[in-house]
Amino acid sequence: MGSTEEKTNYLSDEGTPLKSSPVAKNVSHSFDCETGPVRSSPDVTRWWKTNNIRIRPLRSAYIVLVRAKINVLLPFGPLAILLHYLTGKHGWVFFFTLLGIAPLAERLGYATEQLAFYTGPTVGGLLNATFGNATEMIISIYALKSGMIRVVQQSLLGSILSNMLLVLGCAFFTGGIVHHKVQVFNKGSAVVNSGLLLMAVMGTTFPAVLHFTHTELHSGESALSLSRFSSCIMLIAYASYLFFQLKSQQDLYGPLDEVGEDEVEDDSEIYAWEAIGWLAILTVWVSILSGYLVDAIQGASESLNLPVAFISVILLPIVGNAAEHASAIMFAMKDKLDITLGVAIGSSTQISMFVIPFCVVVGWCMGEPMDLNFKLFETATLFITVLVVAFMLQEGTSNYFKGVMLILCYLIVAASFFVHIDPTNDND
Incomplete structure (x- = not known):
């Protein structure tokens, strides 16, 4: 830095x-x-x-587009577009688009962080809720427009699993190895996030159980209506959570180590108007690449001989969570686990309580039957993952062994989706 x-x-x-x-x-x-x-x-x-x-603007462009090492991957975005029109090889287009989006996701997180220095914690929390997961939201909206509802559901589910198991596990592991001690974080904040994640599990479980037990009042419609109602409730709950954490109880559920105002000013590297401009530019470029990425998913599945479920749950979230992964590890190595929890678990909470319900509402406006019925396999995976992570966080401490267990759990999840294929119909 x-x-x-x-x-x-x-x-x-x-x-x-x-x-x-x-x-x-x-x-x-x-x-x-x-x-x-x-x-x-x-x-x-x-x-x-x-x-x-x-x-x-020249100096700002250097800071945003050149200085970070991950920006060496930026040329892969235009290269993917050229391959799309010149060769039509969906496997290469998908792979290069993933590489091109990775630095954009990281730079979006950077620009949001810089803007949050000027807006304060409340507006900064709202910015993190929107732009922190902007990549997942943009890809999901493009997939919704293409009618690929299962890709939307599985990619968002994969983002939650990746943040809770892989990102948090790597952070716990590296923090424990570097400091050779048991690290401590704010237990109250972790409990609140765990409660919200369990609420999200409840919101996705009831539509799935209602549908697969064939107990719908109106077959094919009740689960969708329940999903839309639950999504509105979850959005209200998330807005209440933001007010509760950032305004009402910020002293009780804030980080253990507060950052002074002078230190925040020293950390900011670009002006507020520059950060806003870069957020707009990066969002537009991510939107363009997301369209090519979504179009190449099915062809990449066939050419690479990989299930669409594995691509959606494992490969796509790794790109979207590139910024969270790097930030969580960096803060864990600095012994700032409260920020690490805010990055990893906070991002999972944002996706489950904000992004997924938001996509249901957007699909409702588009006329697409996007719902919270994630099918039984995905719902069970999410439920077990939330339980495992909740037990890991209940003591308010972390060590490298907890990190190892979370990483190994993620490998089990990845292997499960590698051999999992969506049924052709619900009766299967």
């Missing part, structure tokens, strides 16, 4: 802090490369600020 001085220079080309002191408001300064800050006339200051406006 660089030193504090480097971060300050990114934000202030004049060598002065972002927040000017009362004395500095009435004094105009320019910057000389050899002597440092010097007094200047108003005309020189006005020219410098105009010139600064021209230079800032």
